[in-house]
Amino acid sequence: MDLLDGEAAGCLTIILRTRGCRWRRCTMCGYASEGAPATGKDLMVQFLAATKDISSEDRVVKIYTSGSFLDPVEVPESIRAQILDGLAAAGVEKLVVESRPEYVTAERVEDSVGRIRTEVGIGLETANDLIRSHSICKGFSFKEFEEAAEVVHAAGGSVKTYLLLKPLFLSEGVAISDALRSAREAAPFSDVLSLNLANIQRGTLMERIWMRGEYRPPWLWSAVEVLSRVTFAPIICDPVAAGARRGPSNCGRCDETIAEAIREHALSQDVSVFEDLDCGCKAAWERVVELEDLAFGSPLDSDSRRL
Numbered sequence: 001m002d003l004l005d006g007e008a009a010g011c012l013t014i015i016l017r018t019r020g021c022r023w024r025r026c027t028m029c030g031y032a033s034e035g036a037p038a039t040g041k042d043l044m045v046q047f048l049a050a051t052k053d054i055s056s057e058d059r060v061v062k063i064y065t066s067g068s069f070l071d072p073v074e075v076p077e078s079i080r081a082q083i084l085d086g087l088a089a090a091g092v093e094k095l096v097v098e099s100r101p102e103y104v105t106a107e108r109v110e111d112s113v114g115r116i117r118t119e120v121g122i123g124l125e126t127a128n129d130l131i132r133s134h135s136i137c138k139g140f141s142f143k144e145f146e147e148a149a150e151v152v153h154a155a156g157g158s159v160k161t162y163l164l165l166k167p168l169f170l171s172e173g174v175a176i177s178d179a180l181r182s183a184r185e186a187a188p189f190s191d192v193l194s195l196n197l198a199n200i201q202r203g204t205l206m207e208r209i210w211m212r213g214e215y216r217p218p219w220l221w222s223a224v225e226v227l228s229r230v231t232f233a234p235i236i237c238d239p240v241a242a243g244a245r246r247g248p249s250n251c252g253r254c255d256e257t258i259a260e261a262i263r264e265h266a267l268s269q270d271v272s273v274f275e276d277l278d279c280g281c282k283a284a285w286e287r288v289v290e291l292e293d294l295a296f297g298s299p300l301d302s303d304s305r306r307l
C-alpha cells in the first residue's frame with residue numbers, strides 16, 4: 001500500500017536490475033554490487049515479467065533501479081518510453097521513480113508526465129551540505145537538489161525527497177536534529193518527504209565502521225521522534241530491516257510494535273499512533289541522546305552489536 005492523494009492505495013513495486021548507479025560512492029549504499037550488465041532488451045523482459053499480473057488494484061507503480069531511472073545510460077530513452085507507454089496502457093494512475101539531480105531534465109520529466117502522473121524521488125539525505133559531502137559522499141549540493149526539484153515541478157511532476165536518519169559520524173542526538181532541520185528546509189521543494197532509517201548494507205564504508213563497533217543504526221525511538229515532530233509536511237517511512245542486526249532497532253522486545261506504528265503512520269499521517277508507545281528501553285535511548293556527544297561520537301551501546 002502507498003499514499004495516493006492522501007489515501008491508502010494499492011501499489012506495485014518493481015526493481016529493475018540495471019547496470020546500477022553511475023555514482024556508487026555513497027558511504028551507506030550497497031547498490032553498487034547489485035547491478036549487472038543489462039541491455040535495453042533485458043530491461044524490457046524484466047519489466048514485462050514484473051507487470052504480467054498487474055491489476056486495477058495497482059493504482060501506483062514504483063520502479064526502482066538501484067540507481068537513477070532518468071539516467072539514459074542506465075535506462076535507455078527508448079526503453080523508458082516503452083515502459084511509460086506500458087504503464088499508461090495498463091491504467092496505472094501514478095508512477096514513482098528515483099533519480100540523482102544531474103539526470104533530471106525538463107525533457108525527460110515532461111516525457112514522463114505527458115503519459116502518466118509522475119513522482120521523482122531524489123536522495124537529498126540531509127539539507128546540510130557539509131554532512132552530505134563528508135559523511136555521505138553524495139556528490140551534489142542542496143542547490144542542485146533545489147534546481148532539480150524546480151525542474152520536476154515546472155514539468156508538472158511531484159517530488160519525493162529522501163532523508164537519511166543517521167549518516168555516519170553523527171551521534172544519535174545530532175542525527176535527530178539534522179533530520180528535523182533537513183525536513184524543514186527540504187519541505188518547500190518537496191511534495192512528500194521519505195525518512196530512510198540507515199541500515200548496514202554490504203561492502204560499504206558504513207559496514208566497515210559498524211563492524212568496528214563505531215557506528216550503530218538509529219534507534220527506532222529516534223525515528224518516532226522525527227516523524228512525530230514533522231507535522232508541517234507529509235512524511236513517510238518504511239522501517240526496512242527494523243529489529244534486525246543490521247537495521248534500526250530498539251531493545252529487541254519493542255522493535256516490531258514500533259515498526260508497525262511507523263508503517264501505520266506512513267499511511268494515515270496520524271501522529272497519535274505514537275502516543276501510547278512505551279518500553280523500558282525508552283529511558284536508555286533518552287540517556288544515549290543526552291550523553292553520546294560526550295563520548296567522542298562513538299555509540300554508547302555498540303558492544304552488543306559487534307560481529
Ligand code: SF4
Nearest residue numbers: 021024025026029067
Ligand atoms: S545512494 Fe543513490 S546516488 Fe548514492 S551510490 Fe547509492 S544509488 Fe548511487
Ligand SMILES: [Zn+2]
Nearest residue numbers: 251254279281
Ligand atoms: Zn524496547
